[in-house]
Amino acid sequence: MTCHCTTGHFPQVSVHHAGKNIGDHGNVFAGDAGEGVNVRWISASNLLVEIVYKQASSPLPATTNFDGVTIDFSRR
Secondary structure, X not given: OEEEEOOEEEEEEEOOOOOOOXXXXXXXXXXXXXXXXXXXXXXXXXXXEEEXXXXXXXXXXXXXXXXXXXXXXXXX
């Protein structure tokens, strides 16, 4: 999802079960204005989040797990 406010677009990635609303749990990435993401399923239980950072020095989030889904991060 991309949120927009007066300062630009902010990418966010949330993982939740099909048919469930986005809630307080499952948000795995929230970027800054001007950043981008490309998200793809590697397998039924592995999600890859490729991040386009504004600043090359920004650290990648650590690999995490949400409800049995492994979420890996890489730079794009």
